[in-house]
Amino acid sequence: MNKNIALITGVTGQDGSYLSEFLLAKGYEVHGIIRRSSVDYRERIAHLEGQPNFHLHYADMTDSMSLVKLVGKVQPTEIYNLAAQSHVQVSFDAPEFTADVDATGVLRVLEAVRTNHLEKTCRIYQASTSELYGKVEEVPQNEKTPFHPYSPYAVAKLYGFWIIKEYREAYDMFCCSGILFNHESERRGETFVTRKITLAAARIAAGLQDCLYLGNLDSLRDWGYAKDYVECMWLILQHETPEDFVIATGVQHSVREFTDLAFRYAGIKLEFKGEGLHETGVCVDGSAELIGKTLVRVSEDFYRPTDVVNLWGDPTKAKAELGWNPQSTSFEDLVRIMVTHDMAKVKADKVAGEVRTNLAEYLEKGIVK
Ligand code: NAP
Ligand code: F7E
Numbered sequence: 001m002n003k004n005i006a007l008i009t010g011v012t013g014q015d016g017s018y019l020s021e022f023l024l025a026k027g028y029e030v031h032g033i034i035r036r037s038s039v040d041y042r043e044r045i046a047h048l049e050g051q052p053n054f055h056l057h058y059a060d061m062t063d064s065m066s067l068v069k070l071v072g073k074v075q076p077t078e079i080y081n082l083a084a085q086s087h088v089q090v091s092f093d094a095p096e097f098t099a100d101v102d103a104t105g106v107l108r109v110l111e112a113v114r115t116n117h118l119e120k121t122c123r124i125y126q127a128s129t130s131e132l133y134g135k136v137e138e139v140p141q142n143e144k145t146p147f148h149p150y151s152p153y154a155v156a157k158l159y160g161f162w163i164i165k166e167y168r169e170a171y172d173m174f175c176c177s178g179i180l181f182n183h184e185s186e187r188r189g190e191t192f193v194t195r196k197i198t199l200a201a202a203r204i205a206a207g208l209q210d211c212l213y214l215g216n217l218d219s220l221r222d223w224g225y226a227k228d229y230v231e232c233m234w235l236i237l238q239h240e241t242p243e244d245f246v247i248a249t250g251v252q253h254s255v256r257e258f259t260d261l262a263f264r265y266a267g268i269k270l271e272f273k274g275e276g277l278h279e280t281g282v283c284v285d286g287s288a289e290l291i292g293k294t295l296v297r298v299s300e301d302f303y304r305p306t307d308v309v310n311l312w313g314d315p316t317k318a319k320a321e322l323g324w325n326p327q328s329t330s331f332e333d334l335v336r337i338m339v340t341h342d343m344a345k346v347k348a349d350k351v352a353g354e355v356r357t358n359l360a361e362y363l364e365k366g367i368v369k
């Protein structure tokens with residue numbers, strides 16, 4: 001039997017780490033691309049390093065030669081192209097870099113496969129996004145909904161989507177997109193809105209932060225659990241024919257609703273008052289020190305030049321053709337999982353901080369040498 005060999009770009013990211021675990025459990029040989037950094041920041045995959053079927057290689061999405069050489073060396077049967085500058089707000093500040101990685105990077109992966117003559121044996125998954133629907137033209141969005149990208153990130157991802165489709169048709173390659181709606185987890189980057197909220201709720205409950213500053217509270221998202229979504233990436237590549245799929249829960253909530261629920265799980269009941277930049281979230285129930293305090297405020301700093309405000313996916317096709325269950329983790333469970341994790345993390349960080357402080361004191365007093 002031929003061995004399944006997966007190459008994952010973006011292996012150090014939220015999805016890359018869950019996908020690695022998923023594929024290793026299925027018996028795959030997993031290879032991941034990492035890039036050189038002055039600090040070693042591989043927290044999400046540290047527990048996988050050293051496993052015999054897990055291999056890391058230096059390469060970069062902006063460096064064709066590194067990709068061509070690596071694809072030739074690894075001879076993958078499946079490539080999951082997850083690497084991206086994935087933060088929408090950052091794409092307004094670094095649009096050219098975003099295009100280089102998120103648009104041209106996809107082309108580089110496709111050409112690395114062709115250069116190594118693997119186009120008939122290697123299947124390619126492209127991490128497309130609900131941001132393609134942007135300034136939405138219908139609600140909810142499905143595979144037939146027209147795209148209207150509304151940020152430099154989304155425009156770059158639009159190129160990625162179309163170049164994948166083009167190579168599928170021009171060269172008969174098995175390459176396809178998962179159009180994934182927002183998916184979150186306890187491993188989500190700390191500047192995305194959900195993780196920013198769950199960490200702040202935990203820190204405020206522990207008395208380590210005074211207030212959470214957010215942007216548009218009215219923005220609506222279809223939030224799922226990342227662990228459930230990586231299964232879909234794999235299912236898309238196991239499908240008989242190469243096709244694109246919308247992956248979403250089919251349930252929509254606002255940033256305000258996410259905030260309200262996260263704080264409730266942290267033991268704080270909020271009441272929202274006012275509008276726009278003057279809206280606040282005040283503590284009306286919880287610990288005595290917090291009652292009456294304004295714990296959430298709106299700041300213009302987190303508004304975007306153009307914002308996508310009404311994402312809501314229709315996962316009917318994925319359900320019917322891939323047999324995927326879009327609701328295995330509910331919105332309530334997702335928020336609870338993230339808050340529970342962050343409350344434990346804040347507690348552990350606090351203890352570690354106290355240990356460090358005590359140690360510093362002991363060192364100063366000459367108690368510990
Ligand atoms: P993430 O946590 O931000 O991870 C991004 C990954 O890309 C990291 O491993 C990062 O490496 C890597 N990367 C960035 N630039 C690179 C470069 N020049 N060369 C090599 N690697 C590079 O993102 P995620 O949430 O896991 O998302 C995975 C993919 O799905 C992304 O393409 C994202 O755009 C897309 N997507 C995400 C969502 C979502 O809700 N999470 C929804 C739809 C689509 P470092 O660790 O070195 O920075
Ligand atoms: O913003 C609003 C913000 O940054 C969600 C990426 O994974 O999903 C992600 O992109 C919404 C936006 O994610 C804050 O304006 C309010 O409307 O968590 P986010 P995103 O932009 O949806 C898609 C599918 C991807 O493909 C991307 O890679 O929340 N919002 N206040 C805020 N957002 C942030 N970050 N911070 C705030 O303070």
